[in-house]
Amino acid sequence: MNQRNIRLRVAYDGTGFCGWQRQKNGMSIQELLEAALARITKEPVEVSGAGRTDAGVHAEAMTANFHTNAAMPAAAFQKALNSMLPKAVRVVAAAEAALDFHARFSAISKTYRYDFFTGAVQRPAERLYRTHAPCVFMPEHVRPCLELLLGSHDFSSFEAVGTRDRSKTGGRGAVRTIFRAECTADPARPEHFSFRFTGDGFLRCMVRNLAGTLIWAGAGKLSCEQFAAILAAQDRKQAGPTAPACGLFLEQVNYPE
Incomplete structure (x- = not known):
């Protein structure tokens, strides 16, 4: 057979x-x-x-x-x-x-979505699927930061510590290419926001670390210039907290047509 x-x-x-x-x-x-x-x-x-x-x-x-x-x-x-x-x-x-198709190695990009709520009191039914980040969130403060992420960068500042053997040579290290990075608001539900990232690959906890840092920026705790410095530092200690897992969704995986 x-x-x-x-x-x-x-x-x-x-x-x-x-x-x-x-x-x-x-x-x-x-x-x-x-x-x-x-x-x-x-x-x-x-x-x-x-x-x-x-x-x-x-x-x-x-x-x-x-x-x-x-x-x-x-x-x-x-x-x-x-x-x-x-x-x-x-x-x-x-x-x-096809026999040579591989779910991971044949993929050309993935899209992750991170959902969060910034109001004072979150409804219990949302708690497992949307992070509660109570703050005055200003999307206009975040969008310039998102523009900095587009293209190829070393994302060491947003990589979980200890998840990659840095002694190995070759490969692309912590460099990944981001094709889309955006922040959207739900027009029907105030204080409900989402980040969406499409890239050719993601480091361990990269999206959650980006989300935690960007929420800081949206709350006015971080300027775009400071965010740029964090990205350039290639140092996880410089970035913000790791956002909870409950807000993260693998939304789409793309393959060559």
Whole structure:
């Protein structure tokens, strides 16, 4: 039987999970999918994801893929998986893919969204999906900072400390390219804001560290000139706090057409 490559689009509520990647200290989305697919296909299955979302981070469109010898139609994997997975994890689509397709290495860009609320009292139903950052937030203070992020930069100042072996040579280090960086307000709900970043890749906790620093800028605690200095410093100690995981969503993964 010929081996096949199946591509999945997965949405999940990251609350209560240790993240996408298999971990020893809790249940991951990857582990859930692999266990369910092993039962469906009657063979060991390794699932590759487009990224490694951290504990508590959500996804609206995580792309994943796996190889299998199972003969069932690709679309049938969606129904089969959803019958076995917890309701916090849903397979939105399943389709045949080229054998050389890889959810991570074939991606050309990803979009992350960070949602936050700046009012004094947050509604309880929002607390797991939108960060509470009470302050007088001024988007006009943030937009010049966002413009500085566009293009290729060394984002060491926004990388979680200790997440990369800096002794290795080669590769691109902490350099990433940002194609879009914006701050939007919800016109229907006062004090509800979102950051959105599209780039060719992101360092560990990079979006959350950017969000924490940009919220400071929006609250008037940081000027655009100071933000530029933080970016140039390539020093995590210079940037603002890591924003909570609950506000972060992997919104989209893009591939060549």
